[in-house]
Amino acid sequence: MLVAAYAGGGRLRLERRPRPFPGPGELLLRLRVCGLCGTDLFKLSASAAAEGTVLGHEIVGEVSIAGSGARGPAGEIFQEGDRVVVPHHVACGECSFCRRGSETMCPVFQENLLEPGGFSEHVLVRARAACGAAWIVPPDVSDDAAVFLEPAACVIRGVWRSDLREEGVAAIIGAGSMGLLHLLVLRAASPGVKVIAVDPIAERRGLALRLGADLAVDPGEIGSAAAELSGGPGADAVFDTVGGSRILAAALRATRPGGTVVLFAHAAPEERAGFDLNFLFKAERRVVGTYSGARREQSAIRELIASGRLDASPLVTARLPLSRIDEAVERSRAHRDLKILLYPEG
Ligand SMILES: [Zn+2]
Numbered sequence: 001m002l003v004a005a006y007a008g009g010g011r012l013r014l015e016r017r018p019r020p021f022p023g024p025g026e027l028l029l030r031l032r033v034c035g036l037c038g039t040d041l042f043k044l045s046a047s048a049a050a051e052g053t054v055l056g057h058e059i060v061g062e063v064s065i066a067g068s069g070a071r072g073p074a075g076e077i078f079q080e081g082d083r084v085v086v087p088h089h090v091a092c093g094e095c096s097f098c099r100r101g102s103e104t105m106c107p108v109f110q111e112n113l114l115e116p117g118g119f120s121e122h123v124l125v126r127a128r129a130a131c132g133a134a135w136i137v138p139p140d141v142s143d144d145a146a147v148f149l150e151p152a153a154c155v156i157r158g159v160w161r162s163d164l165r166e167e168g169v170a171a172i173i174g175a176g177s178m179g180l181l182h183l184l185v186l187r188a189a190s191p192g193v194k195v196i197a198v199d200p201i202a203e204r205r206g207l208a209l210r211l212g213a214d215l216a217v218d219p220g221e222i223g224s225a226a227a228e229l230s231g232g233p234g235a236d237a238v239f240d241t242v243g244g245s246r247i248l249a250a251a252l253r254a255t256r257p258g259g260t261v262v263l264f265a266h267a268a269p270e271e272r273a274g275f276d277l278n279f280l281f282k283a284e285r286r287v288v289g290t291y292s293g294a295r296r297e298q299s300a301i302r303e304l305i306a307s308g309r310l311d312a313s314p315l316v317t318a319r320l321p322l323s324r325i326d327e328a329v330e331r332s333r334a335h336r337d338l339k340i341l342l343y344p345e346g
């Protein structure tokens with residue numbers, strides 16, 4: 001099978017590998033599509049992957065072989081040809097982190113349960129992912145809508161961590177694919193929330209407005225936009241999908257007393273934050289990190305997608321065969337696209 005493996009030095013290499021065979025409880029999927037994600041780009045540019053690693057984790061596949069006894073989360077029996085979406089990270093559900101609601105901090109959470117990874121013609125799904133989180137996609141849900149299950153679960157975890165209320169005001173910094181996905185998840189899950197999209201690119205601001213943002217502004221106007229929509233005090237929650245200390249400072253200034261900034265982006269390892277701590281202490285603001293999404297988030301997103309309330313397929317701007325993954329990476333880095341989907345040859 002064809003895979004795109006990390007070749008070191010920020011580059012990918014196409015190679016052929018033997019197709020894996022599923023053991024008990026596992027699934028072998030024929031890839032239908034795999035989304036190229038900001039995390040993949042980050043790992044490439046930071047060389048944060050071992051050579052030979054196959055990245056890619058936003059997959060929709062078709063069951064080609066179900067291992068003996070493979071069952072889904074509700075006891076589903078997988079049939080050949082079932083379309084399945086499955087996340088690569090699944091918590092154990094039993095350890096002290098899981099029991100305290102920090103499932104994404106579970107010691108086994110970061111294990112990659114997709115072998116070798118999503119940028120591969122065939123993907124083996126480990127038993128914990130198959131039985132804990134695999135979703136048989138309903139026939140009326142497109143691959144393009146279903147492929148957002150994993151990233152949208154990450155988004156809703158951050159939304160929940162922000163304690164944003166239904167009548168609140170949210171500002172989203174960055175209207176790239178993750179920023180716009182925040183907008184669509186908020187629209188689907190909390191339709192009463194007013195949303196400001198913040199991006200320097202006019203075309204992206206226009207798209208944010210078409211996708212339902214109440215306001216779309218240049219980064220220099222975030223504070224005034226938050227004051228305008230909130231009637232003065234500022235945003236209840238600011239979601240930073242860009243990252244970095246300068247943006248954090250701007251996000252804090254746009255947040256009302258008692259409000260929350262959610263960090264939803266990698267920062268460069270040398271990046272340090274500098275701001276007046278009284279901004280938090282005296283004004284009860286919070287800065288919270290959010291990492292990935294767990295079963296609770298995944299099942300909430302499954303319901304939103306299945307009901308048609310969340311359809312992020314307008315964010316798909318290109319599809320390319322796996323053999324042209326270099327082009328997909330280049331296009332993503334050039335900010336010419338939102339979500340790019342890769343598909344196997346033929
Ligand atoms: Zn992702």
Ligand SMILES: [Zn+2]
Pocket residue numbers: 091092093094095096097098103106107108
């Ligand atoms: Zn655990």
